[in-house]
Amino acid sequence: MKRWKQIRGRIRRPDPEIRRKALRHWNNLTKPLGSLGRLEETAIRLAGITGEVVPDLSRKAVLVMCGDHGVAEEGVSAYPQEVTGLMIDNFARGGAAINVLARRFGAELVVVDVGSKAKKLPPSVIDRRVRPGTANMTAGPAMTREEALQALDVGIDRVEELVRGGVRMIAIGEMGIGNTTAGTAIAAVFTGRPVEVLTGRGTGIDDRAVLRKREAIRRAIEVNRPDPADPIGVLAKVGGLEIAGMAGAVLGAAAAGIPVVLDGMISTAAALAAARLLPEASEYLFASHLSAEPAHRFMLEELGLRPLIDAEMRLGEGTGAVLCFPLIDGALSLAREMATFADLGLAGPAEERAQHESDS
Ligand SMILES: Cc1cc2ncn([C@H]3O[C@H](COP(=O)(O)O)[C@@H](O)[C@H]3O)c2cc1C
Numbered sequence: 001m002k003r004w005k006q007i008r009g010r011i012r013r014p015d016p017e018i019r020r021k022a023l024r025h026w027n028n029l030t031k032p033l034g035s036l037g038r039l040e041e042t043a044i045r046l047a048g049i050t051g052e053v054v055p056d057l058s059r060k061a062v063l064v065m066c067g068d069h070g071v072a073e074e075g076v077s078a079y080p081q082e083v084t085g086l087m088i089d090n091f092a093r094g095g096a097a098i099n100v101l102a103r104r105f106g107a108e109l110v111v112v113d114v115g116s117k118a119k120k121l122p123p124s125v126i127d128r129r130v131r132p133g134t135a136n137m138t139a140g141p142a143m144t145r146e147e148a149l150q151a152l153d154v155g156i157d158r159v160e161e162l163v164r165g166g167v168r169m170i171a172i173g174e175m176g177i178g179n180t181t182a183g184t185a186i187a188a189v190f191t192g193r194p195v196e197v198l199t200g201r202g203t204g205i206d207d208r209a210v211l212r213k214r215e216a217i218r219r220a221i222e223v224n225r226p227d228p229a230d231p232i233g234v235l236a237k238v239g240g241l242e243i244a245g246m247a248g249a250v251l252g253a254a255a256a257g258i259p260v261v262l263d264g265m266i267s268t269a270a271a272l273a274a275a276r277l278l279p280e281a282s283e284y285l286f287a288s289h290l291s292a293e294p295a296h297r298f299m300l301e302e303l304g305l306r307p308l309i310d311a312e313m314r315l316g317e318g319t320g321a322v323l324c325f326p327l328i329d330g331a332l333s334l335a336r337e338m339a340t341f342a343d344l345g346l347a348g349p350a351e352e353r354a355q356h357e358s359d360s
């Protein structure tokens with residue numbers, strides 16, 4: 001049986017009773033009701049997922065999936081395709097943005113090559129190359145269905161391994177020149193929004209390149225006719241190897257019962273494909289930041305997610321996700337360490353309301 005189908009029956013629903021307990025706990029802390037905004041919502045959702053009112057999520061990892069894109073030959077990126085391989089070396093040397101943030105915020109960094117064209121990989125990078133880059137999706141499918149399934153398995157395997165090693169929360173990120181074109185095509189298929197509205201500047205392309213990029217996305221959709229009801233078909237036709245790998249990571253995390261923090265537009269495209277495949281997985285998703293890529297907000301809306309920050313970032317690699325780790329840690333520390341109204345000898349809002357309800 002296909003790995004993702006085996007996962008289907010294993011995804012637990014978050015525990016509504018623990019969520020209620022967590023909400024009651026937050027309402028009793030010494031602050032105005034709801035005043036910590038989305039930090040409260042995040043912590044309460046994490047309680048439901050982990051089954052603990054205040055979980056310990058100190059063991060974290062960021063999974064960076066890499067792959068090359070045949071569509072890069074359409075002139076849709078501001079950088080040449082070789083940059084994917086150069087950045088893989090950079091990850092191994094510790095000099096990329098994600099290395100810095102992972103070190104700073106205590107996340108284990110795992111780099112997996114799902115299909116770059118790099119000639120030689122550094123030993124610290126996990127080699128799970130399904131094929132050396134996708135085919136140009138404007139002329140036919142980016143990859144076969146079988147290859148998309150293999151890439152999905154790469155993500156599932158990797159998360160299983162991390163969870164076995166004690167990791168309790170993951171972030172997902174990517175590296176692959178041309179992948180904002182693939183991500184935007186996925187967004188167009190799943191949201192039904194026009195390509196003009198969704199297409200952004202990726203690494204920083206000029207107006208003429210934006211026109212080429214829109215045209216490439218339109219052609220890819222016209223030639224391949226991806227069916228939104230068939231998410232694996234969508235990943236194969238207009239996706240990417242690292243995107244399918246991230247979709248697999250989402251499924252693996254949901255199966256293992258651990259939260260997944262999304263990064264920007266590309267990782268959210270992967271998560272949307274995963275959620276269309278197994279809707280139960282969406283309960284495990286957390287948005288970190290709002291990317292400058294226009295397609296991002298529409299996909300977050302589809303997933304019913306609201307990001308913690310809007311810093312106009314457009315980098316990828318998992319940087320926005322890891323940047324939100326300290327916010328999540330902060331929320332959990334508040335839940336763990338703040339005094340309650342009862343500690344001060346006062347009836348808190350929760351008690352007052354309970355009192356009110358029993359009076360009426
Ligand atoms: C040096 C460099 C480092 C990066 N790190 C992430 N990206 C990001 O940019 C790429 C997507 O943009 P586009 O679709 O325009 O090619 C992806 O590799 C993404 O992770 C990078 C891009 C570059 C150039």
Ligand SMILES: O=C(O)c1cccnc1
Nearest residue numbers: 264265266291314315316
């Ligand atoms: O939002 C993203 O994921 C993104 C945007 C630009 C470049 N790379 C990634």
